[in-house]
Amino acid sequence: MKISRRKLAMAMITPAALLAQTPQPPIPANPEEELAAIREQNRRNSQALDEFPVPMAAEPAFQFKA
Amino acid sequence: MPDLGPDIFFATITELSAKLKAHEISVLDLTRAFTTRLERIGPRYNALALPLTEHALRRARELDDDIKRDRWRSPLHGIPFAVKDLLAYAGQPTTWGAKPYAAQVFDYTATVVTKLDSAGAVLIGKLAMVELAGGPSYRYARASLTGPGLNPWDRTRWSGGSSSGSGIAVSAGLAPFAIGSETSGSILTPSAFCGITGLRPTYGLVSRYGAMALSWTLDKLGPMCRSAVDCALVLQAISGGDSNDPGSAGKRFYYLPQFAKPVNQVRVGYAPVDFNEWSDPAARPAFQQAITVLRDLGVHVKEMALPDFPYGAVLGAILGCEASEIFEPLIKSGKVDELADQRQIAGLKAGLEIPARDYLRAMRIRRILMQEIAKMFIDVDLLLAPSRPSPATKITDPLDRRLNPSLNPPPKSSGMTALIPAGNLAGLPAIGLPCGFADKLPVAIQLVGQPFSENVLVSVGKAFQERTDWHRQHPQV
Numbered sequence: 001m002k003i004s005r006r007k008l009a010m011a012m013i014t015p016a017a018l019l020a021q022t023p024q025p026p027i028p029a030n031p032e033e034e035l036a037a038i039r040e041q042n043r044r045n046s047q048a049l050d051e052f053p054v055p056m057a058a059e060p061a062f063q064f065k066a
Numbered sequence: 067m068p069d070l071g072p073d074i075f076f077a078t079i080t081e082l083s084a085k086l087k088a089h090e091i092s093v094l095d096l097t098r099a100f101t102t103r104l105e106r107i108g109p110r111y112n113a114l115a116l117p118l119t120e121h122a123l124r125r126a127r128e129l130d131d132d133i134k135r136d137r138w139r140s141p142l143h144g145i146p147f148a149v150k151d152l153l154a155y156a157g158q159p160t161t162w163g164a165k166p167y168a169a170q171v172f173d174y175t176a177t178v179v180t181k182l183d184s185a186g187a188v189l190i191g192k193l194a195m196v197e198l199a200g201g202p203s204y205r206y207a208r209a210s211l212t213g214p215g216l217n218p219w220d221r222t223r224w225s226g227g228s229s230s231g232s233g234i235a236v237s238a239g240l241a242p243f244a245i246g247s248e249t250s251g252s253i254l255t256p257s258a259f260c261g262i263t264g265l266r267p268t269y270g271l272v273s274r275y276g277a278m279a280l281s282w283t284l285d286k287l288g289p290m291c292r293s294a295v296d297c298a299l300v301l302q303a304i305s306g307g308d309s310n311d312p313g314s315a316g317k318r319f320y321y322l323p324q325f326a327k328p329v330n331q332v333r334v335g336y337a338p339v340d341f342n343e344w345s346d347p348a349a350r351p352a353f354q355q356a357i358t359v360l361r362d363l364g365v366h367v368k369e370m371a372l373p374d375f376p377y378g379a380v381l382g383a384i385l386g387c388e389a390s391e392i393f394e395p396l397i398k399s400g401k402v403d404e405l406a407d408q409r410q411i412a413g414l415k416a417g418l419e420i421p422a423r424d425y426l427r428a429m430r431i432r433r434i435l436m437q438e439i440a441k442m443f444i445d446v447d448l449l450l451a452p453s454r455p456s457p458a459t460k461i462t463d464p465l466d467r468r469l470n471p472s473l474n475p476p477p478k479s480s481g482m483t484a485l486i487p488a489g490n491l492a493g494l495p496a497i498g499l500p501c502g503f504a505d506k507l508p509v510a511i512q513l514v515g516q517p518f519s520e521n522v523l524v525s526v527g528k529a530f531q532e533r534t535d536w537h538r539q540h541p542q543v
Contacts, residue, residue, distance in 0.1 A: 027205070027464055028408070028409075028412075031408055031411065031412065034408045034409055034411070034412040035412040035415060035416060037412070038409070038412040038413050038415075038416040039416050039419070041382070042382070042383075042386065042416055042417075042419070042420055042424075044379070045376075045378070045379035045382045045383055045386075045424070046379075046383070046420075046421070046424050048376040048378075048379035049376060049379050049380070049383060049424055049427045049428055049431065050427070051376075052375070052376055052427075052431055054427065054430050054431060054434065055434075058430045058431075058433055058434055059430065059433060060426055060429030060430050060432075060433060061283070061429050061430075061432040061433040061436060062429065
């Protein structure tokens with residue numbers, strides 16, 4: 001399979017590095033915008049969680065003992 | 067009152083204890099000196115939530131009586147201390163740093179405070195904090211009932227949070243040690259920004275009974291001090307099982323340096339990209355020098371990186387859900403709008419809307435994350451990274467902005483830049499050690515260990531601080 005250097009470079013970049021490339025949204029101007037911005041962030045979080053593969057056998061860390 | 071000299075305010079617990087044992091000073095002298103200083107200088111830096119001077123002087127007299135009978139309760143006997151204002155102290159206001167709770171008074175005392183009292187330490191006051199310990203997130207340093215924590219090294223800079231008052235008090239010599247709390251970074255950040263040594267214990271090692279809950283599965287209480295050894299002495303006093311804390315691990319910490327792994331056998335994993343690329347250019351020489359010191363001590367340094375996980379999303383879902391559930395009465399009552407930070411208000415409100423499925427998925431990913439991080443400790447004993455990539459931010463800077471937007475292009479690897487959320491999600495202990503200055507502001511490294519490996523952390527911290535004097539430097543206040 002052929003892969004371009006640009007695509008290879010993008011594949012090697014880790015999530016934090018990708019985040020650092022994302023333009024920063026402006027600071028919300030009022031409480032409504034603030035709530036909308038947080039909801040958007042929660043939506044992005046939800047998407048990131050969805051995209052992470054979780055084996056069926058993985059149980060939640062409810063019995064949380066370090 | 068005898069003149070104790072300015073050095074007394076920056077002495078370690080061990081040094082103060084030696085003076086008490088030699089009868090060079092009394093507990094009452096020491097307590098008077100610190101209570102006076104805390105009340106005089108604390109407000110200048112927005113560090114003081116509540117002075118407890120009368121209580122402290124009464125207690126000091128009792129402890130002097132003990133000394134007259136040659137009764138020493140612990141290495142902390144007669145040592146003044148202060149606590150973050152999220153710890154209950156019976157009959158006194160506990161504000162959690164937030165306007166809606168300004169008049170809150172509990173009729174019981176936090177286990178940590180009770181334990182320190184039994185150890186003979188003298189509570190002299192409660193310290194300012196970011197409102198509700200910053201949960202689930204906040205934008206400005208001014209998100210506090212007492213105003214922004216001002217950094218003793220430069221009042222135009224932030225002290226760090228959410229244990230802001232604890233960082234300021236130790237740095238400015240207002241208390242020999244303080245108790246802070248960490249959900250994700252609230253001990254390590256103010257310790258780094260203020261140039262002091264902070265220890266985040268393993269989840270469950272220190273009882274949280276009587277402390278404000280922000281996240282049941284993430285909250286920890288820990289010492290903020292002048293040295294790694296001081297942290298160990300305080301942790302020894304406050305650790306231990308507690309049936310009042312459902313998260314208690316039922317374990318104690320004993321400071322046993324004689325049994326700790328020799329430093330020249332300790333293996334440390336680090337990511338060079340954290341030190342060479344992600345960090346502020348002005349801080350890089352200090353960070354590089356810290357690695358050199360560790361190598362000189364015989365520590366075996368190995369390059370590695372954290373496994374790829376959506377750390378921010380996992381932490382955001384768990385903290386968002388738990389914090390909003392805890393503060394649901396505040397949100398539903400509408401009093402949440404009395405908080406100082408709009409982002410925090412919105413975050414609490416929106417947290418109630420996070421689907422249960424997101425929380426469960428985050429907790430499942432957390433389980434895998436814990437397993438993967440545990441595997442890293444097959445090859446190394448500790449993980450190393452800058453505590454924060456930059457020195458203290460300006461008071462007016464928005465804290466949710468990227469710390470170093472000048473990184474263009476950004477580094478290709480994220481190294482261990484997520485060590486604070488990763489370590490907190492996995493419940494791992496950490497120690498923050500001052501390692502130099504950048505633009506005349508302190509910077510620090512963090513070492514993270516396996517659960518209940520606090521003796522290794524202290525041992526390496528002690529060796530590091532025997533080779534360096536960054537922890538002995540203090541601001542002119």
